[in-house]
Ligand SMILES: Nc1nc2c(c(=O)[nH]1)N[C@H]1C(S)=C(S)[C@@H](COP(=O)(O)O)O[C@H]1N2
């Protein structure tokens with residue numbers, strides 16, 4: 001198999017996880033999608049410092065070894081770009097034309113942001129916390145060079161699972177994923193998780209940066225009319241990985257397989273329809289169901305007659321929020337989480353294998369991958385009982 005990220009734009013790199021090859025819960029680092037607005041910055045880890053400034057008692061400038069003295073925490077989280085799936089919208093929406101693969105799932109390790117903010121000592125009046133990357137450039141509608149920068153509301157910044165991540169799947173971050181340090185905001189769209197961090201500033205007012213207020217915003221209906229809102233938490237979504245659009249299947253058992261996620265909540269259930277949404281059957285969830293994390297699912301579809309079929313999946317979160325069937329126009333080119341049909345043909349001449357055996361391999365592989373790639377061996381039952389963090 002051609003195991004590579006799929007390039008959408010080469011310079012700067014924007015590339016997708018080859019989702020159709022997914023066979024494990026965790027996305028290997030080399031296959032994990034990349035979303036870069038500017039060229040990847042060159043960083044010398046020896047001279048790199050993280051500065052913490054603004055409304056703090058003690059401004060800090062920390063090296064990597066200073067950070068290593070702070071507490072460590074590990075969190076599993078799915079990261080998705082807010083523009084994932086944009087190419088499926090009609091009419092066409094301007095921006096990177098992502099297919100379905102601007103998403104990945106990893107084990108992230110680093111320092112809880114809260115520990116760092118406590119060391120610096122936040123002064124009263126804090127509203128937001130600003131995160132600035134070392135990467136710098138301009139956009140067509142913003143010719144002045146700027147750094148990539150975003151803020152988090154204080155409450156999210158202080159959650160126990162918001163990390164300054166140094167490691168991804170047990171390995172130091174790769175340069176393209178933000179080495180030496182990135183923010184990891186589990187349950188939120190990827191844009192919040194600023195890479196190549198160089199500066200944190202505690203602010204007493206809202207931030208008006210380009211990637212905060214000009215991009216990555218949506219409209220939301222309020223009693224007073226439409227209001228602009230910054231993209232943050234991820235909603236409920238599922239993606240069918242197999243079969244793929246336009247595939248021809250045989251009579252017999254076909255395995256419909258995919259992933260589902262629900263932002264800061266665990267996935268509650270996934271339903272599958274093979275008749276374009278008229279009737280639904282519950283799919284089987286495979287492996288962990290935990291906050292921030294996608295859950296694999298499968299449905300063994302018994303096809304008795306040839307024909308053309310429209311397959312849909314619809315996920316619900318643990319609290320019962322349900323994935324929508326249509327894209328809400330107020331969301332523009334972001335938060336594309338509606339159920340997208342897979343149109344397949346079933347022909348009598350082809351024989352489908354019973355893929356139940358493959359399903360078992362999948363669960364086995366997931367544990368094998370985790371054991372090889374994380375520093376502590378992973379006991380799925382034990383580790384996932386209590387939430388996303390271990
Ligand atoms: N410094 C910096 N951080 C960034 C970005 C960026 O362009 N520069 N892109 C953001 C967006 S939009 C996403 S979806 C994620 C993607 O992270 P990845 O490239 O490691 O998959 O990084 C976020 N952090």
Ligand SMILES: [Mo]
Pocket residue numbers: 035080081082083190191
């Ligand atoms: Mo993104």
